[in-house]
Amino acid sequence: MHPSPLVRELERRVGREAVLWRPEDLMLYEYDALSSRRAPDAVVFPTSTEHVVEIMRLANRERVPVVGRGAGTSLSGGPVVAEGGIVVSFARMKKILEIDIENQRARVQPGVVNLDLSLAVADAGYYYAPDPSSQKACTIGGNVAENSGGPHTLAYGVTSQHVLGLEVVLAGGEVIHTGASFWDRPGYDLTGFLVGSEGTLGLVTEITVRLMRRPEAVKTLLAIYNQVGDATRTVAMLTAHGITPAALEMMDGVTLRAVEAATGAGYPTDSAAVLLIEVEGLREAVDEQADIIEQVCRRNQAREVLRARTEEARARLWRGRKNAFGALGRISPSYYVQDGVIPRTRLPEMLDDIERVAQRYGLLIGNIFHAGDGNLHPLILFDSRDPAECERVVEAASEIIAKCAEMGGSITGEHGVGLEKNELMPLIFSPDDLEMMRRLKAAWNPDGLLNPGKVLPSGKMCGELRIQVSMGSGASTSAVNGRLPSRRRERVGSGGGLP
Amino acid sequence: MTTATQGAAAEMAAIVGESRVVTDPAARAGYAVDGETPQCVVYAPSAEQVAAVLRHAADRRLAVIPVRNLTKIGLGQRPRAYDVALSLKEMNQVWYYEPDDLTVSVEPGMKLGDFQHFLSRHNLWLPVDPPGGEKASIGGILAANASGPLRLRYGTARDFTIGMKIATTEGKIVKTGGRVVKNVAGYDLAKLLIGSCGTLGVIVEASFKLFPRPAQRLTFAVAVPALGQARDLRRRIQQSALEPLRILLLAGEAPRLLGPDSGSAGRERALQLWIEAGGSAAVVDRYARALDDLARRCGLTIERLDEEIAAPAWARLCDAPAALAPALPITATLKATLPIAATEEFVGRSEEEAGREGARVAVLAQVGVGVTRLVVLEAERNRLAGLVARLRGAASALGGALVVEQCPWEAKSEIDVWGPPGDDFEMMRKIKAAWDPSGVLSPGRFVGGL
Numbered sequence A: 001m002h003p004s005p006l007v008r009e010l011e012r013r014v015g016r017e018a019v020l021w022r023p024e025d026l027m028l029y030e031y032d033a034l035s036s037r038r039a040p041d042a043v044v045f046p047t048s049t050e051h052v053v054e055i056m057r058l059a060n061r062e063r064v065p066v067v068g069r070g071a072g073t074s075l076s077g078g079p080v081v082a083e084g085g086i087v088v089s090f091a092r093m094k095k096i097l098e099i100d101i102e103n104q105r106a107r108v109q110p111g112v113v114n115l116d117l118s119l120a121v122a123d124a125g126y127y128y129a130p131d132p133s134s135q136k137a138c139t140i141g142g143n144v145a146e147n148s149g150g151p152h153t154l155a156y157g158v159t160s161q162h163v164l165g166l167e168v169v170l171a172g173g174e175v176i177h178t179g180a181s182f183w184d185r186p187g188y189d190l191t192g193f194l195v196g197s198e199g200t201l202g203l204v205t206e207i208t209v210r211l212m213r214r215p216e217a218v219k220t221l222l223a224i225y226n227q228v229g230d231a232t233r234t235v236a237m238l239t240a241h242g243i244t245p246a247a248l249e250m251m252d253g254v255t256l257r258a259v260e261a262a263t264g265a266g267y268p269t270d271s272a273a274v275l276l277i278e279v280e281g282l283r284e285a286v287d288e289q290a291d292i293i294e295q296v297c298r299r300n301q302a303r304e305v306l307r308a309r310t311e312e313a314r315a316r317l318w319r320g321r322k323n324a325f326g327a328l329g330r331i332s333p334s335y336y337v338q339d340g341v342i343p344r345t346r347l348p349e350m351l352d353d354i355e356r357v358a359q360r361y362g363l364l365i366g367n368i369f370h371a372g373d374g375n376l377h378p379l380i381l382f383d384s385r386d387p388a389e390c391e392r393v394v395e396a397a398s399e400i401i402a403k404c405a406e407m408g409g410s411i412t413g414e415h416g417v418g419l420e421k422n423e424l425m426p427l428i429f430s431p432d433d434l435e436m437m438r439r440l441k442a443a444w445n446p447d448g449l450l451n452p453g454k455v456l457p458s459g460k461m462c463g464e465l466r467i468q469v470s471m472g473s474g475a476s477t478s479a480v481n482g483r484l485p486s487r488r489r490e491r492v493g494s495g496g497g498l499p
Numbered sequence B: 001m002t003t004a005t006q007g008a009a010a011e012m013a014a015i016v017g018e019s020r021v022v023t024d025p026a027a028r029a030g031y032a033v034d035g036e037t038p039q040c041v042v043y044a045p046s047a048e049q050v051a052a053v054l055r056h057a058a059d060r061r062l063a064v065i066p067v068r069n070l071t072k073i074g075l076g077q078r079p080r081a082y083d084v085a086l087s088l089k090e091m092n093q094v095w096y097y098e099p100d101d102l103t104v105s106v107e108p109g110m111k112l113g114d115f116q117h118f119l120s121r122h123n124l125w126l127p128v129d130p131p132g133g134e135k136a137s138i139g140g141i142l143a144a145n146a147s148g149p150l151r152l153r154y155g156t157a158r159d160f161t162i163g164m165k166i167a168t169t170e171g172k173i174v175k176t177g178g179r180v181v182k183n184v185a186g187y188d189l190a191k192l193l194i195g196s197c198g199t200l201g202v203i204v205e206a207s208f209k210l211f212p213r214p215a216q217r218l219t220f221a222v223a224v225p226a227l228g229q230a231r232d233l234r235r236r237i238q239q240s241a242l243e244p245l246r247i248l249l250l251a252g253e254a255p256r257l258l259g260p261d262s263g264s265a266g267r268e269r270a271l272q273l274w275i276e277a278g279g280s281a282a283v284v285d286r287y288a289r290a291l292d293d294l295a296r297r298c299g300l301t302i303e304r305l306d307e308e309i310a311a312p313a314w315a316r317l318c319d320a321p322a323a324l325a326p327a328l329p330i331t332a333t334l335k336a337t338l339p340i341a342a343t344e345e346f347v348g349r350s351e352e353e354a355g356r357e358g359a360r361v362a363v364l365a366q367v368g369v370g371v372t373r374l375v376v377l378e379a380e381r382n383r384l385a386g387l388v389a390r391l392r393g394a395a396s397a398l399g400g401a402l403v404v405e406q407c408p409w410e411a412k413s414e415i416d417v418w419g420p421p422g423d424d425f426e427m428m429r430k431i432k433a434a435w436d437p438s439g440v441l442s443p444g445r446f447v448g449g450l
């Protein structure tokens, strides 16, 4: 087999060792953590902005789509190729370019792994606040594209609140710099607009982020409930009391048992739900808040409220939470993670609803919520070898998402629209809303070469969740063994095993 | 009120009703922007009417500037044209309020003071302290992305705006975001509107996430003999575990003109660092001890201010130009934004540069975030452009930028109030064209003449 002319031209522009094209290599890039569709025509590993410019120019000349890729941990099909084309992997652009503690900021390449940045500034007493549960694998570039959140973004805000400026390669190959290394640069806030645009407006080649100082004190509580409703009512009451913990996560019984079996985090397996609550800040504030939170939990019939006494105990509790998806994967051949948002006060009602949906479709659903901001992650367990069950999964998920929309919520809180939910956008946006988005997208991406088939509805299908594209092809089974498969894959890209 | 009978006014009256169109010269003069007086003032009572007015204006190529209380209308270049002042005064309803969810949706004409009062019933607030103070409108704050020293702790409108409805020049009402606190569905149009100074669309509703008010607040003031010490103390605070609500450095004429009346002897001549802490009694107490300790290590003495003195003093400091205006001839207000660590140096440079141009400046520097406001007093008009150039030069040499927030319109022919655009200007131009293809919204006022 011979490389195509496109591949040869890519090799000429960025180097032979930077291009993958053999089918067996490309196969690894069919996936993200949600689904797969088709293999790209080539995967390129730029090491500089100039490389990205070269790739974009070539793509323009040849009219081929370009899809950016970080670690491939997206849960909405973001880096999955919808219409063929070139995947631009940022796995080799992973330098931390500058750490500037005096100005509380850092400048990084997009391929830097989220956690690595926090580790790099830890000695100085700082960290990068957005902490997706996938932070050991996912990249800052991917976080910027998805506007990712994490357990601790409840108090500190999602990615968009931590990005000061970007270097972006536009669809036409031009390089622009948005924002700055300081706040309020005059002009439209292009940085804010680009964050969360899912790789459809430009390829990000450099990111200036804000760093935060580590808090002096942290207290972690685990409130244990015999009724799920009591846990969700606790969340609503904490919100109503104006108590914003640094993190407020909920896991239900199904999840707990799986997590406990997988990680031994010390969760009670006989309970209906737990809240994992963390407060941070000044010692005095943390002590008081922990006490108030404990009272609110108890008033809502918490069976027990535990406090992590040691850093190790705290780490164990979080390990359980951060590995929860994988743990559920261990007890089921496949699972499908949903991501929706509702007003926090309506959590009790919503959980009842999810339970009804589970019963109606005969499915097991585990619930892992960023409860403090009303962000739900119902995890539907199923067997992808059973086509009838797959269909029920899609219907159940659609019902849950429709319910979020109906409650005045959103169809995605942090995983993005991607190619999973673009046809669902009309659930929360009118044709006029979508038309304005389409027009703005066209201003950036006039020929649709950047990540086509994502975010906006095609208009061809109406209101369908598009997970079925991957059913049976492995779908979320890729996460079954609790590892992030994409890491394994990216190692192929960034390491030696290249042609 | 003169009956609207002709031209733009008659056409607008057909949309909103005659009683909502004002053509009386004296009334119109009150809506002048940079020396331009509109043909009429239109009071739109609803989102639909705003959309209809905009659409008609676009069809007829009438230039529209959305306004409320004109607290920030000085921001921008002179308009290329100005036919209609679109007042959002009548749009001041709260549409949706879910105190238990800490979310709210409000119309743009609501004044910040009224809004805060409304929210205070549930002990909630929108944590902003922009220029214009209580009189600033929600729409104006968003359009100008106006903020004050509270951003140190809470960020700005862009951080707590969760959704928006926007009337476009095509007569549509476009929604972005929603009423939940976390949401990544679709492009975030609100980010574009915030800070767009009325050049893209008219914000007809905004949704926010709200915050509980701190249980207690305590203000500290420190007289600081030299900038080096101010920097030293600011750095120590920043590197400590403390997270004050606001920190403000007063320099130049600011301590004398804006400091508390009951100042201790000698304070007027020094620089002053103001720090406000918030939280429970125990927390505020910790601040008192910790700040006292940090100040002492810098060779400084910290003083607590009574809340009766501190609250009005903060209001004056946040709205310094308005606080000074009755007594003093203010020539201009400038805002410099810099990397945090360069702020004190810029403060020093700005006093020198002002001196060179024979002007005096009251300097209010949000040293924790890198934002400095300069109120230029008694500068000669013909030397203002020179002063702006010098100060902008100083800001950019330190890696920052400078915007002229307000100055005599006559001076705007020689002053670029925004400074030079960057390599992302072409994309800004495209964004403007996508929203306002006929170019009727606040034409020419924004960066690079957009």
Ligand SMILES: Cc1cc2nc3c(=O)[nH]c(=O)nc-3n(C[C@H](O)[C@H](O)[C@H](O)COP(=O)(O)OP(=O)(O)OC[C@H]3O[C@@H](n4cnc5c(N)ncnc54)[C@H](O)[C@@H]3O)c2cc1C
Pocket: A032, A033, A067, A068, A069, A070, A071, A072, A073, A074, A075, A077, A078, A079, A090, A110, A131, A132, A133, A134, A137, A138, A139, A140, A141, A142, A143, A144, A145, A146, A147, A148, A149, A150, A151, A198, A199, A200, A202, A203, A204, A205, A325, A326, A414, A415, A451, A484
């Ligand atoms: C176990 C698990 C837990 C997770 N937990 C969370 C969580 O808590 N919170 C959360 O928000 N998400 C979570 N996610 C989802 C996912 O990790 C995030 O969306 C993450 O930001 C994706 O980063 P990535 O580097 O893997 O990007 P990818 O998946 O490779 O790509 C994501 C999107 O970014 C685009 N992209 C990547 N790099 C660039 C670039 N340089 N320029 C332009 N576009 C680019 C891609 O085209 C794609 O559209 C989780 C996923 C898993 C598997």
